[in-house]
Amino acid sequence: MLAVATLAALAALSGVNAYNNGLALTPQMGWNTWNHFGCGISEDTILGAAKAIIANNLTQFGYEYVLMDDCWHAPARDNTTGAPVADPEKFPNGIKDLADKIHALGLKFGIYSDAGTYTCGGRFGSLGYEEIDAQTYAEWGVDYLKYDNCFNEGLAGTPLISHERYANMSRALNATGRPILYSMCNWGEDGPWNFAVTIANSWRISGDIMDNFDRADDRCPCTDMLDCKLPGFHCSVAKIIDFAAPVGQKAGPGRWNDLDMLEVGNGGMSFDEYVTHFSMWSLLKSPLILGNDITNMTNETLTIITNKAIIDINQDAIGSPANRMWKRSVNEGGDLSLWAGSLANNSFVFALLNTSPAEQTVYLDFVDVFFDQGKAYQTQAYDVSDLWQKDVAGNWGKSIGTIQGGFNVTIGSHQTKVWRATPVQSANAKRAYGEL
Ligand SMILES: *[C@@H]1O[C@H](CO)[C@@H](O)[C@H](O)[C@H]1NC(C)=O
Ligand SMILES: *[C@@H]1O[C@H](CO)[C@@H](O)[C@H](O)[C@H]1NC(C)=O
Ligand SMILES: *[C@@H]1O[C@H](CO)[C@@H](O)[C@H](O)[C@H]1NC(C)=O
Ligand SMILES: *[C@@H]1O[C@H](CO)[C@@H](O)[C@H](O)[C@H]1NC(C)=O
Ligand SMILES: *[C@@H]1O[C@H](CO)[C@@H](O)[C@H](O)[C@H]1NC(C)=O
Ligand SMILES: *[C@@H]1O[C@H](CO)[C@@H](O)[C@H](O)[C@H]1NC(C)=O
Ligand SMILES: *[C@@H]1O[C@H](CO)[C@@H](O)[C@H](O)[C@H]1NC(C)=O
Ligand SMILES: *[C@@H]1O[C@H](CO)[C@@H](O)[C@H](O)[C@H]1NC(C)=O
Secondary structure, X not given: OHHHHHHHHHHHHHHHOOOOOOOOOOOOEEEEOHHHHOOOOOHHHHHHHHHHHHHOOHHHHOOOEEXXXXXXXXXXXXXXXXXXXXXXXXXXXXXXXXXXXXXXXXOEEEEEEEOOOEOOOOOEOOOOOXXXXXXHHHHHOOOEEEEEOOOOOOXXXXXXXXHHHHHHHHHHHHHOOOOOEEEEOOOOOOOHHHHXXXXXXXXXXXXXXXXXXXXXXXXXXXXXXXXXXXXXXOEOHHHHHHXXXXXXXXXXXXXXXXXXXXXXXXXXXXXXXXXXXXXXXXXXXXXXXXXXXXXXXXXXXXXHHOOHHHHHHHOOOOOOOOEEEEEEEOOOOOEEEEEEEEEOOOEEEEEEEEOOOOOEEEEEEHHHHOOOOOHHHHHOEEEEEEEEEEOOOOOEEEEEEXXXXXXXXXXXXXXXXXXXEEEOOOHHHHHHOOOO
């Protein structure tokens, strides 16, 4: 009991260093229009997706936000009040009506704007209109704002300038009195993991994702994000994972690194590649925002996005992203990497990722897996389960036995394997936890 109480206190304490709206204590989950529909959205597209979330029981896994991305706008703002106006053809009943219908389904509703003069799709932006826009969103019943970075008038280049521009909307949202999750999308410019932790609930760390596992593309030119001058777009899954590796240390309850919206189910990757994508986004505590057509999913897609054991890693109460413990080049090209992280209740997660084109066999040494925890943890025995296998009852997470020291793993090309480990407790420890 003491351990659990201490944990809750710790989680609450880390929330103190986050944006003050009390939201996203675990990474937000939902669905967004952009990756599948782009600008081709309407009330029907969005309500159809909301109904599909319910029909597929996705709420029981935690998916709750229905997010309308770019291109919902009328050609211009209201020319007397300056308030934002929605496209009357795409949204004949207006945005408030749409939000009401989504709320009536038990879901939450999100909108999109841009900290510049125009959005990326060329619609009116919110720079200089922060207060009236936030106020209008609150009146419409908006629960979430994704806030982009196109046409920013050069108001970037130092953390201070970027901070000021994004803090203006953060304050405007707060002033509405309505809790609105604030999802910054400035593509990692000026290091939002340093300057945005107290003004936003999450921040994108890179240029836009593409539905591809590891294709090199000069439109995503940076090799790491720590000093990137052109985040770009067309960033592959493997590249975004590399970008995310060093910045996990800055995330926690209420303040997350956003690796961008999911591509699972959009058709550009194999089953194993989508498993890698979903697993690594979960371990790194990225928001899990679906980006496929959820009204028309294959069983494989549904299988991946409803792996409860993997989602539990993402939604774990202490909110600590996994760290890369090592990365090794392999002869065939690509690399193998080991990731490990702490979970609530003295439990651990670790994963092996193979970006090479060939199967690999490697000894997973607990000296590496539990490097951060020290010798006692490296040498004790663990109950280990494989989170991409089902147990006899049909639940994700199949026991692979009691393991001490380490074990050999064979892993296919572009696969990720994920395990959960809990120390095998001595009788004394069990007594201390009140279990004997
Ligand atoms: C606004 O900020 C205040 C002070 O930090 C905080 O107590 C309050 O909960 C915030 N309100 C909203 C709606 O985010
Ligand atoms: C959703 O849950 C209901 C009730 O548990 C069940 O009958 C139905 O088959 C589920 N649908 C899907 C798509 O899993
Ligand atoms: C203002 O907007 C209204 C409605 O769209 C339009 O009829 C009117 O001509 C506009 N006025 C000006 C001055 O642009
Ligand atoms: C932030 O808002 C203040 C006050 O409204 C304004 O003076 C300032 O120019 C804004 N800063 C940026 C970068 O938009
Ligand atoms: C549903 O998805 C399949 C591919 O999985 C595609 O061929 C079909 O056109 C889609 N149907 C609709 C209505 O989008
Ligand atoms: C998906 O799974 C369901 C039930 O397991 C099955 O009835 C259906 O035929 C499957 N659909 C496809 C496209 O494989
Ligand atoms: C920790 O374990 C206790 C007892 O099994 C359980 O009630 C609690 O929900 C767990 N906490 C977390 C955050 O998993
Ligand atoms: C792992 O594989 C190596 C090489 O085949 C073997 O020597 C070693 O005994 C294996 N270790 C375990 C724990 O199975």
